Every structure is written in C-alpha cells, then in structure tokens.
Amino acid sequence: xxxxEEQFPGLWQGFAAVVKRDLTLAWKRPGDxxxxxxxxxxxxxxxxxxxxxxxxxxxLSGPGVVWVAALLAALLSLNSLFLSDFEDGSLDQLILSPxxxxxxxxxxxxxxxxxAGLPLVLVSPMIAVSFQMPGQTVEVMLITLTFGTIxxxxxxxxxxxxxxxxxxxxxLLSLLILPLAMPVLIFxxxxxxxxAANDPVAAGIYFLAAYCILTLTLAPFATATALRISSE
Amino acid sequence: xxxxxFLHKMASxxxxxxxxxxxIPWFAVTGIALFVYGAIGGLFYAxxxxxxxxxxxxxxxxxxxxxxxxxxxxxxAIAAGIGLIWRIKLSHAVAASAAPLGAWFTFxxxxxxxxxxxxxxxxxxxxxxxxLTSELIxxxxxxxxMALRAAIDDTAKADxxxxxxxxxxxxxxxxxxxxxxxxxxLHQGATLVRADGPAIETTMLYPLLAMIFxxxxxxxxLLLQRVRAEVLFRERRSRWVHDLVMPAGDTx
Numbered sequence: 001x002x003x004x005e006e007q008f009p010g011l012w013q014g015f016a017a018v019v020k021r022d023l024t025l026a027w028k029r030p031g032d033x034x035x036x037x038x039x040x041x042x043x044x045x046x047x048x049x050x051x052x053x054x055x056x057x058x059x060l061s062g063p064g065v066v067w068v069a070a071l072l073a074a075l076l077s078l079n080s081l082f083l084s085d086f087e088d089g090s091l092d093q094l095i096l097s098p099x100x101x102x103x104x105x106x107x108x109x110x111x112x113x114x115x116a117g118l119p120l121v122l123v124s125p126m127i128a129v130s131f132q133m134p135g136q137t138v139e140v141m142l143i144t145l146t147f148g149t150i151x152x153x154x155x156x157x158x159x160x161x162x163x164x165x166x167x168x169x170x171x172l173l174s175l176l177i178l179p180l181a182m183p184v185l186i187f188x189x190x191x192x193x194x195x196a197a198n199d200p201v202a203a204g205i206y207f208l209a210a211y212c213i214l215t216l217t218l219a220p221f222a223t224a225t226a227l228r229i230s231s232e
Numbered sequence: 233x234x235x236x237x238f239l240h241k242m243a244s245x246x247x248x249x250x251x252x253x254x255x256i257p258w259f260a261v262t263g264i265a266l267f268v269y270g271a272i273g274g275l276f277y278a279x280x281x282x283x284x285x286x287x288x289x290x291x292x293x294x295x296x297x298x299x300x301x302x303x304x305x306x307x308x309a310i311a312a313g314i315g316l317i318w319r320i321k322l323s324h325a326v327a328a329s330a331a332p333l334g335a336w337f338t339f340x341x342x343x344x345x346x347x348x349x350x351x352x353x354x355x356x357x358x359x360x361x362x363x364l365t366s367e368l369i370x371x372x373x374x375x376x377x378m379a380l381r382a383a384i385d386d387t388a389k390a391d392x393x394x395x396x397x398x399x400x401x402x403x404x405x406x407x408x409x410x411x412x413x414x415x416x417x418l419h420q421g422a423t424l425v426r427a428d429g430p431a432i433e434t435t436m437l438y439p440l441l442a443m444i445f446x447x448x449x450x451x452x453x454l455l456l457q458r459v460r461a462e463v464l465f466r467e468r469r470s471r472w473v474h475d476l477v478m479p480a481g482d483t484x
Contacts, residue, residue, distance in 0.1 A: 158400055162393050166383050175379050176397060179372035179379075214403070222396050227314075229392045 014099035021109035023085075032080070036073040036116050037123060043069040044127045061124055062131030063192035067142065067148070069127075069198045070120050071165055071178075074149060077116040078156040079173055080229070081108065082164045089232055091164075101224035106216075109157040109223070117149030133196055140195035140205070147208040148188045154215035161226035168229050184211060243320045245463045248474040252456040256351065259453035266446030273439030281436075290348045292440060296447035298363075299339035301370055303333030306449065308377070309402035314393035322459075324391035324467060327398060329458035333451060336372035343365055373401045387466065 026033050047065045051057055085091040094104050107202065124145055125138045131139075159177040163169035191204030241247050274292035279286040308330040317321035345364055346356050356363060365452055384390035432440070469474045 011411065016413070026263070108373075115356045155400075156395070162380060162397060163383070172376075172379055172383055179369045179376060180400065182369050219400075222400055226396050229389060229396070232387060 008098045011099055014097060015103055016106050018094070018107035019111045019114075026115040031054065032077065033115050033119060037119050040069050040073040040074055040120055040123065040196045041127070043072060044130075046109075048131075048191060052059060054186060058131045059133055059196065059227075060193075062128060062133045062179055063141070063196065064122055064135070064189045065131065066127055066145075066187040067192070070124065070145060070149065071152065071185055073120055074152045074156065075174055075177060077112070078153075078160050078177070079163075079170050080161040080215045081112055081157060082230075083160075086231070087162045091227065095228060095231060100219070102175035102220035103228065104229065105157060105161070105223035106220040109153045113150055113153040117153050119147045121149055136198070137192055137195040140201050141192050143205055144188045144191050144208050147205070147212040148184045151180055151184050151208070151215045152177075154212075157223045158219055159227060160232060161223045164227070164230045184208065187211075192199065235313075243322050245322060245467050248322055249460055249463055249476075252460050256456050259449045259456070263446050263449030263451075263453060266442045270439045270441075270443035271480050272436070274443065274460065278436045278439055279315055279421075279433065284352060287348065287351045290344050292443050294344040294348060294442045295440060296342060297337050297344060298367065299335055299444055300337035300447050300451050301341050301367065303448065304330050304337055304396060305370065305373070305398075306404065307455070309398045312391075312398040316392055316395040316399075321391075322463065322464070323397065325459050325462040326455070327395065328391070331374055331377050331381070333454055333458065335371060336453070338367060338371045338374060342371065342457065358476050363428055377401065 043067055047061060048058055051061065082091060085094065095101060097104065121142060124141055128138050128141055156173075156177050157178075159173045162176065165171045166172065187204050187207050191201050191208070194204065196200045242251070271291060275289055278289070280286050308327045311330065311380045312327040314320055315327060342364070345367065349358055349364070350356055377394055380397055381390045381394045384393055464476075466474060
C-alpha cells in the first residue's frame, strides 16, 4: 500500500491537477473565456433590437432572453471541452491514469463551469438591469443561473464526450444536449419570471438545485463511459 | 439454470430470427383485432363527450400514440442498457430498431394533439401546455439518438455511444410523465390511472383500452420485424445468413 501511495498522486491531487491545468490553459488563451461572454452579451442585445425598446415587453421577455442566451453561450464553449485533449493524446493519459475516470471527468466539467459558466452568472445582473427587470429578480436569477449553468456543464460534458472524435460534432452536440437541458431552461426562466411578479419562487429553486445535484452525481459516470467508448 | 439457457438462446441471432418470425403473426393478428374493435367502438358506439362533443374521439389515436412514444423510449433505454452492461449485440439491435418507431409514434401524438387542440383550445399549438411541449422534447431526444447513431460509422461504437445517450435521456421520461401534476395546465389531468378509479364512461373506456393494447401489439410486431431486418444486416457476413439466403445445394 505504501509503495502504491508513493508512486501515484492521490484522488484529490489528480482532481485538483486537472482543474488547475484547464484553468491555466484558459488563462493562456483568454479568447476561450471571453468569446462566450461576448456572445452572451450580443444575443441579449439582439432581442431589444428585434422586439423594440418598449419597457413592458423587455421586462416580460428579460428572464427568457437571459436564460436562452446563457444556454447557447454555454453550448458554444462545450465543443472544445475534450477536443484538444483528444487531439494531443492527453485524453488517453487521463483514461489510463490511476485515478478513477469519473472523478477526472467531474474535474473537467467543473473547470468548464469555472471558465464558461461562472462568468455568465456574474455578468447576468448587468443584462437584467438593461432589461429593467425588478430588483428582487436579480438575486433569484443569480441563484437559478448558478444551479442551471452547473447542470449545463455536467450534461454538456456527456454530450462533448460522446461527440469528441466525430466530424461535424458541433451541430450534433446541440441536438443531443438541448433537449436534455430544456427542464433547466423551463424552470430557470419560469422561476425568474415568478420572481418578477412577486410570486413565491422556492419550488423552482428547489427543483433546479435537485437537478443540479442529480447531474453532479450521475453525469461524471456517463461522461467517463462515453470517453472510454470515444477513444477506443 | 433453465432461464439462463433460455436467455442465452434468445440472445443468439439465428434463434431469435426464427422465433420472432413465429411470434410476429400472433402479435399482428391480436393487434389488428383490438385495433378494429377499438376503432369501431370508439368512433361509432361511444357516446359524445358532454363538453367536447365528437372532437374527443381523437383520443382513440392520441392517447395510444402518446403512450407508445414513452413505451418505445423505455424499451429502447432498457435494451440499450442491457446491451451496454452485458454486451449483448441483439439487445443493441432492439434499441436501434425501437428508435424510429418511437419517433413516429411521438410525431403521431404531436399531430393528433395539435388537431385536437384546434377546436378545444382554439389554437394548433399551445406552449402553455407542458405535456405537448414535453412530447416535442421527446421527439428531439429521438432525433438526437438517431443522429448520434448515424454519425458514428463503426456499428459497435455507435451501439455503445447511443446506449449512453438513451439511458441519460431516460431520466427525462419521469419528468415528462409527471409534468401534468407539476404544472397547472390546459392539458387534461390523468383520467385512467387515478386512486379512485377511472373517471370515464365504460363505453368510452373499453375501446380506448383496446386501442392502447392494440397499438402495443402492433408496435411489438413492427419492432420484431425491424429487429429481424437489423439482425440480418448486422450478421450479413456470417455463415447462417449466407445459408439462409443461399440454401445448401445452390451452386451460386
């Protein structure tokens, strides 16, 4: 046992190393982080231009617009989740490593959320203000978006793992992930709308939290199995 | 031991190919008989609904189609799971064959639901109805499954990858089923499965049940026939298919 422990880094060391590596890579290529953010801001800006500047309409459509834009922005960055690892062979190293692959898949998805999901959550109040959504919605939006984007990163990692070696993977990835993500979208946008109308929001938040825990628990196993199949 | 022998025999493609050929006529005849009884009973003998008049009769197609859109997914996900876990190739063939059938039943449920919605809600499509929306998501799940399968050239790899997707998608089935209770909606509440017994006239109920079972048997027959074709294609280089297509004595 002692020999084994000396030879290989532990479970959490491996986990932390994968997260740190992906964060470092993102830091070296800031475009990867900023592009989804610009996309998010652009899509949100397109809607007022398309539906007109009427304040009532913007307040009504605000929650939906923010959620759809966040969903698409998160999807945009998912394609590259395993792609560079697959191309340069480090994915094989992850699979061969002594740490259990589901934990490493969880680390990859967590890193993706830190790079692509968390910035969206942090930027969203600005968009909420520009849509003149009532003050109490911002807090609810932050909570729901946090749970929602984590769920999206977890679900998305399954899709990214399934499509990693395929040509034309991007369009396929959207087709695989969007239907699975729809419960998140429906509950997320509805809960924010309820908050805007001063209705109770606890049920929606509980649902999103439960969904988030479900994906955190199960998705890494699906991702790990999918990675093994894709790299055969 | 006997059950294991039976299962092993079932999983062997040539045995399944022959057995399915014997089962299909029984399923087809039962399904068509129930279908005819249900259609006649539902369209002519069931009384018009006191609120919806004759328009309610579309449920004799809509409800079985919606039910089968879910059943086909469950069959697909379970078959895919068995195939992935126990590496049974026949099971993957079942999953692959169930997907297009399920997609068609989903499409049928959507179209009939839409036609029913026109006189009832005054609109072809009602986004406020969660079940109609869930059924649409279901259709996209089927499309995603079939697209992933089509995108991977290697059959064994396509089997395994799509199996994961089917099992992940199966998590959505309960959400679809119970969305009626989660949301207040325009859609009718559950009528058949209720704690205090079905809330429906028996002359309306029996044809509906006949249609549901009839659709199920026809689905079974179609599925088995599709699996037979799929097995034949997958085993096209094997000895038994060769012998089947070109029997001994044929000099070709």
